Amino acid sequence: MKKTLVAALFLAGLPAVSPGQVVRPPELPPPLVDTLKQPTGELLRQTEQLQQQLAEQRLREQLAALATLPDPLQLPAVQDILTLSGEPLWREVEVEQGFRAIEREWLLLLTADEWQALLQRWPDLAGYLQRQQPLPALQLTLVTLKVPAALDSASALAQQFSAELLRYSGRNHLYQPQQQAAATTPQTGTTARASMCEWPVSLGMVDTDINAELPALSPQTGQFRLVPQRFLPEQLAPSYAHGTAVASLLAARDPTITPLLPNLTLYSAAAFYASNAFQQSASLEHLLTALDWLASQPVQVINLSLTGPDNPVLALLIQQLQARGLSLVAAAGNGGPAAAPLYPAAYPGVIAVSAIDQQQQPYRWANRGNYVDFAALGVRIAALNANGQVQPQSGTSLAAPVVSAAVACWRAAQPDLSHQQVYERLMQQARDIGEPGKDPVTGYGVIEPPLEAQLN
Incomplete structure (x- = not known):
């Protein structure tokens, strides 16, 4: 009972009593008197309850403090983009x-x-x-x-x-990439079950820079060849995260990743810069100059793991590329099931790709709509981050390269095929997992490796 009394006095903020010390008993507040009359077990229960209430109060205060911090994925309405030396290059604004x-x-x-x-x-x-x-x-x-x-x-x-x-x-x-931020620590993710095809393939893409210093993406490794070109001011710091992830799905030589195109020549047009530590952006101006360069390279397929608004200038350039016979494959977008169509995926003739997980369920943030043509694995995909770690990443950005790889394989095996003929073969190849026929969630169905093609 002595220990119980000392504990109760401590909780009440009353002075402790030394052994043998004679003091006048203080006037105890009625609630404490009532508490002392209770059995020891009841007192301990109430003490634990008080501690839990204090912990909950601290948690509420911490959450309230966190709520006042800016969302790293929500860019400010007005933001200046600076050079490496701190000089302003241009200003981003909400429109x-x-x-x-x-x-x-x-x-x-x-x-x-x-x-x-x-x-x-x-x-x-x-x-x-x-x-x-x-x-x-x-x-x-x-x-x-x-x-x-x-x-x-x-x-x-x-x-x-x-x-x-x-x-x-x-x-x-x-325009922004369509990829969920990677986990902060390496984790296990899903990889392609097999390569899409083994024969030599050329593919173009517009993205961030690619960290070619990584052993898994070194052009001297295996049969991967990288032809990079940058379309950003030299005084702007390069951004590597998204482009490195997409390139790793296509061609990385890593024990945990099965490359979609192990014999790949990748024409990489870097047009994205870091708006902040979490978001990359590409201006339409840089996007257009990048696409014009790709149109001059020996590629028939361009991967566009990016989305943004409808724009007459972008629409006109897409039409020009299509008139040259190029196949354009784009991410459908991560705006959510109720989001409006995003571009360039929603333009006629562009192959729009949504994402599914390993259980064949739609990615929860994937756009839906009549413009969706196909779906591919794009949830918790094992991909390289900018530092070379393999991390699970998600988004329609990760699904688009799967379909781009399939189109590139078709066009490499049968160069005389038109874009429409390749599209029809994809329709035949797709595994329908939704409503019969084309639906707004997975389009005509799922494209997955290896490519089962009759090439004779």
């Missing part, structure tokens, strides 16, 4: 429908003659000219304008000039 763009920059995609005709009709356009650069492979000119705030909308531009101008123009929107 219509929650998308992002470079502040007050508008792009025109047209021929050199069309641009001169616009200048003759509206000489004021010359005052807004930021840059003018040729896209030699597509024989087009890309013009970047910096407009005043009063003209920074499609309706204002149409009123100032003409709605005709909008046929050529669109914001310098930002």
